């Protein structure tokens with residue numbers, strides 16, 4: 001059992017009513033999960049306001065209510081804690097409840113539109129290679145050393161973050177690398193973590209449905225850097241137009257990486273091939289398994305982070321050249337002379353980068369066939385842009401479904417099609433069923449051709465109207481190309 005006033009340490013309080021020395025069992029922010037003597041934190045959400053569930057929480061046995069607005073009718077046996085921001089309070093309370101696990105290991109957060117999973121996973125793999133026990137919080141999976149804990153979000157909720165960090169500390173982890181999504185930063189999911197550093201990969205078009213404007217999206221990312229402590233580092237991509245903005249108000253040590261502009265961690269691309277990347281870093285020539293210029297940036301972010309955490313650059317480069325990166329990112333599957341590439345590119349910038357990389361490494365006469373869709377219940381404005389990019393940079397394009405969620409799949413596809421230039425209509429097909437779309441790409445491909453299957457990467461489901469149907473691009477591509485027996 002914990003004492004309420006201890007878990008409120010460092011929480012910005014407005015008012016308290018009732019016994020602050022009472023024992024509490026758990027902290028919850030969903031009334032449906034309330035247990036006896038728990039603390040219910042009422043959070044104003046995106047869909048509903050948690051304040052509307054205060055009574056339900058009390059009826060289920062909550063002993064303490066943490067809220068921004070006090071209810072009119074107060075129960076004499078309940079303790080009420082009024083805070084400025086319930087979401088931020090949740091993070092700080094969770095950190096206190098789990099005895100501040102992030103102060104017991106080196107925790108680095110990675111933010112940016114693209115490259116978070118890749119960077120965090122490379123860091124995890126690198127530090128494992130270097131002999132450490134490491135934790136990872138990522139879109140693909142959460143890890144405590146070798147143990148895999150399935151991920152539901154890119155960044156877990158504030159309570160889960162602290163619970164996972166506590167388990168990492170218990171398992172002897174000395175480092176943890178985590179993704180910080182813009183949703184998570186705005187929602188205060190990261191508010192209780194003590195960071196040793198943060199990395200900014202890049203920012204481009206995404207999530208405007210949630211943030212409203214690009215400026216708000218930039219502000220969300222910047223908040224992570226604004227809140228870094230003095231003894232940490234802020235490592236940013238100097239070649240990204242918004243990189244320096246991230247550093248404007250930070251107290252952390254400012255560090256940069258890049259390929260073009262002057263930077264603390266710099267590289268030159270010597271070879272960019274389907275086999276990997278050869279980089280010149282401080283006069284050392286090193287091969288890496290990752291492909292494409294964008295991965296040169298990810299590698300530099302990883303190198304910079306490791307060096308800033310006190311690792312030796314030579315050793316880092318040696319170990320980094322061995323690692324593979326995250327699954328579902330530029331996964332090559334070669335079957336019967338056709339190269340299929342499964343990639344999680346689900347933003348305009350990522351799609352453009354991957355297609356430009358493919359164009360850059362192709363040997364000549366082969367066709368590039370792209371299969372791509374856009375998610376439902378997500379930023380609609382990226383749909384026509386992604387379809388235009390796909391058609392401009394491919395020989396044939398099949399527009400298809402990618403987690404339509406609650407939307408009509410054909411409506412999403414029409415919105416995508418509206419971005420295609422009329423001259424590109426003849427190379428564009430619409431096939432709503434993703435399995436059929438991949439199959440068709442297999443049928444029209446000839447030996448030597450490259451098929452890019454974009455948007456889902458590691459995902460193992462297709463979400464349609466609230467149901468997640470098993471679906472894995474990598475499995476389907478293997479099945480179908482074998483079936484076609486080319």
Ligand SMILES: CC(=O)N[C@H]1[C@@H](OP(=O)(O)OP(=O)(O)OC[C@H]2O[C@@H](n3ccc(=O)[nH]c3=O)[C@H](O)[C@@H]2O)O[C@H](CO)[C@@H](O)[C@@H]1O[C@H](C)C(=O)N[C@@H](C)C(=O)N[C@H](CCC(=O)O)C(=O)O
Pocket residue numbers: 029030031032042043044045046047048049050051053152153154155156157158181182183184187189
């Ligand atoms: C839009 C969004 O991000 N919503 C997230 C947010 O939920 P919310 O606060 O909006 O929830 P809400 O339904 O409005 O409810 C408000 C409050 O009332 C409570 N409630 C609700 C019902 C009830 O009966 N009782 C009750 O107490 C809820 O627990 C909540 O505390 O906080 C929840 C807990 O952390 C998240 O699970 C939820 O993620 C939803 C499911 C989601 O799909 N999020 C995606 C968009 C997301 O976060 N994606 C990013 C990655 C994006 C990227 O960078 O690519 C991620 O980090 O995964």
Ligand SMILES: Nc1ncnc2c1ncn2[C@@H]1O[C@H](COP(=O)(O)OP(=O)(O)OP(=O)(O)O)[C@@H](O)[C@H]1O
Pocket residue numbers: 112113114115116117118119139154179181201202294295297298328329330343344345346349350351353354457
């Ligand atoms: N540094 C980068 N710059 C631009 N594009 C990138 C970069 N790294 C990866 N990509 C592209 O973006 C896709 C997604 O990469 P990754 O999963 O690492 O990003 P993410 O930021 O974790 O995405 P999410 O927001 O969904 O968690 C990759 O499959 C690749 O196509």
Ligand SMILES: N[C@H](CCC[C@H](N)C(=O)O)C(=O)O
Pocket residue numbers: 154346374375376378402403455456459
């Ligand atoms: N983290 C991203 C993932 C998008 C992946 C794509 N397959 C989709 O479902 O839109 C999001 O939640 O917007």
Ligand SMILES: [Mg+2]
Pocket residue numbers: 116117118138139140154179
């Ligand atoms: Mg990710």
